[in-house]
Amino acid sequence: MITLHHVPQSRSMRVLWLLHELEIDFQVVEHAFDKSLRQPEFLTLSPAGRVPALEIEGERMFESGAMVEYLCERFPEWGLGRAPGDMDRMAWLVWVHFAETISQHVAALTQQHIMLYEDEMRSPIIMKLEVARLRKCYEAIEARLSTPVENRDYLLTSGFSACDIAVGQAVYMARRFARLDGYPEVQAWYARITERESFAKSLPGPDSALIYEQEFYEVWDG
Structure with a gap:
């Protein structure tokens, strides 16, 4: 089983988007964007206390770029990666x-x-x-x-x-x-x-806690 630890509107969204694109079985554990990410239990998944964290068959990953590369290599049939030797x-x-x-x-x-x-x-x-x-x-x-x-x-x-x-x-x-x-x-x-x-x-669900409450943030002028 693949488990993604996710905070809506954060970097973990790119891994969630990719997982949906791959159409594979996975589950999502949604976290708040707060100090709970610094708790010892979560730090065993992501030592910097950040999302995403990915659990996959007993192994753990904690960098989104690495997750993207790994998932594309593991599921090449969807054509979302580019293998060594490919022109792109x-x-x-x-x-x-x-x-x-x-x-x-x-x-x-x-x-x-x-x-x-x-x-x-x-x-x-x-x-x-x-x-x-x-x-x-x-x-x-x-x-x-x-x-x-x-x-x-x-x-x-x-x-x-x-x-x-x-x-x-x-x-x-x-x-x-x-x-x-x-x-x-x-x-x-x-x-x-x-x-x-x-x-x-x-995208965030109706009950998700949001990082960004505004559509746009103007530069603060003091």
């Missing part, structure tokens, strides 16, 4: 892990807007820098999707893959802080991938 292997690896570049800027903004409760703790300078960095990430995706290659509807020439899931989920979070206005290819690609049933299944 290098690009697949780059984009799967680029999701974490986006996510680290989202994490910094989440801390500034949500985790720091006192106004004096917040920094408009940091917020502006991190939003600018997210826009740089959008520019990279826009450039990739704008490459004049036939059928470039996804990040890889060979079609939809787990790197669209990983980067798409990171953009799902990033849109809380940096809008996609001005990035038409990114907007079209994001709309395309989020039409998938597997994406809808990975």
Whole structure:
């Protein structure tokens, strides 16, 4: 049995989306985004006290990029990975892990807007820098999707893959802080991938606790 430890609207959503795409049997243990992730029991699953954590046949994993690679290798019949020797292997690896570049800027903004409760703790300078960095990430995706290659509807020439899931989920979070206005290819690609049933299944349920209570967070001006 595969068990995913998941916090809605967090990095673990990319693994949940992938699991739905793979159409395999799994179960989800939903956690709150709070200090319970620092409890000794959870730290045996994820030593940094973060999600996702994945239990699979007695083994444990605690890095989302590694989970994406492992699951694609374990279930290759769905064509969401790219094997060594495949023409898109290098690009697949780059984009799967680029999701974490986006996510680290989202994490910094989440801390500034949500985790720091006192106004004096917040920094408009940091917020502006991190939003600018997210826009740089959008520019990279826009450039990739704008490459004049036939059928470039996804990040890889060979079609939809787990790197669209990983980067798409990171953009799902990033849109809380940096809008996609001005990035038409990114907007079209994001709309395309989020039409998938597997994406809808990975969204928070009606009873889920949410990290983000607002659709968009403006830069705080002090």
